[in-house]
Structures are given as C-alpha cells and as structure tokens.
Amino acid sequence: MNAMIPGYPADFFGALEIVKVREKLAIDDIKALALIECAGEVFYLNVAKGLGNPEAKALLTKSGNEERGHAHRLLKAIKLLGGDFTLPEHDQNPLVASVMAEYPVNVEFMAMLVAGEKDGDLMYQRWAAAEANPEVAKIYLQNGKEETLHSERASQVIQMLGES
Numbered sequence: 370m371n372a373m374i375p376g377y378p379a380d381f382f383g384a385l386e387i388v389k390v391r392e393k394l395a396i397d398d399i400k401a402l403a404l405i406e407c408a409g410e411v412f413y414l415n416v417a418k419g420l421g422n423p424e425a426k427a428l429l430t431k432s433g434n435e436e437r438g439h440a441h442r443l444l445k446a447i448k449l450l451g452g453d454f455t456l457p458e459h460d461q462n463p464l465v466a467s468v469m470a471e472y473p474v475n476v477e478f479m480a481m482l483v484a485g486e487k488d489g490d491l492m493y494q495r496w497a498a499a500e501a502n503p504e505v506a507k508i509y510l511q512n513g514k515e516e517t518l519h520s521e522r523a524s525q526v527i528q529m530l531g532e533s
C-alpha cells in the first residue's frame with residue numbers, strides 16, 4: 370500500500386498543515402494523522418541521530434517511539450468509528466519519504482519542536498472536544514497529553530545543548 374489519503378499531500382509537514390486546521394476529524398483525517406504519527410517516529414529518530422549527547426538522544430528516541438504508539442491508538446479510534454486501517458511499513462508510508470535523513474539540531478530547531486508539540490496537544494484537545502464518541506475523545510486526549518510531554522523533553526534537550 371502506497372496510496373496517500375484523498376486530500377492529503379505526500380509530505381509530512383504539508384499533511385500536518387492540513388490536519389492542523391480541521392475542527393473535527395473524519396475517518397480519512399484520522400488515517401492521515403496515523404501516517405503523520407508514524408512519520409513522526411522516523412522524524413524523531415532522525416533528529417536524535419544529529420545529537421551527540423546520549424541522554425538527549427534517548428529522550429528524543431523515547432518521544433519517537435511514543436509517536437508510533439499514537440498511531441496505534443488512532444487505529445483503535447478508526448475502528449471505534451466503524452472504519453478500518455492498517456499502518457504501512459515505513460518504506461510504504463508516503464510521508465516518511467519526505468522526512469529528512471538528518472536535521473541541523475540547534476536551539477532554534479528544538480524551540481520549533483517545543484512549540485510544535487505544544488500545538489499538537491491543543492489540536493488533540495480541540496478534536497476531542499468536537500468528537501461525539503467518548504472513547505475516541507479519550508484517545509485524542511491521551512495522545513495530546515503525551516505531545517506536551519514531548520514538548521517538555523524537547524525543552525530538556527535545549528538545556529543540554531546549552532551545557533555542551
């Protein structure tokens with residue numbers, strides 16, 4: 370399977386821009402979001418590669434692994450709403466192809482990540498508030514909470530960058 374969701378570009382940040390402005394998620398939006406979360410895992414692992422500090426690397430790897438967990442929760446949400454979706458392997462995820470192999474990790478870059486993850490929590494809270502199915506809303510809130518945790522980890526990494 371290498372088909373992008375209708376209405377979404379095969380680009381990690383481009384797809385994120387689209388889902389970002391949705392007030393409520395339809396099943397196709399949740400599928401796209403699951404692909405974004407999977408690509409988010411690869412993104413974090415690639416960002417971690419650019420870091421020398423093993424502690425900082427570990428923090429970002431942890432966040433990356435949790436992004437995959439978010440995708441798995443979204444599969445449950447899709448099921449609860451009567452849909453069905455399987456996560457593709459990374460090499461079959463069209464969004465992964467647009468994730469760079471390495472990123473120039475500096476304070477500015479990490480500050481973007483801090484803000485982006487905070488935003489992620491707010492998005493999930495908004496989608497939860499608009500969702501009629503309470504179990505699905507709960508999944509969104511669980512994911513959102515962890516995005517804030519990711520934001521906090523990114524802040525920790527900024528401190529480590531300052532120390533090295």
Ligand SMILES: [Fe+2]
Nearest residue numbers: 406409436439
């Ligand atoms: Fe996530």
Ligand SMILES: [Fe+2]
Nearest residue numbers: 486515516519
């Ligand atoms: Fe995150």
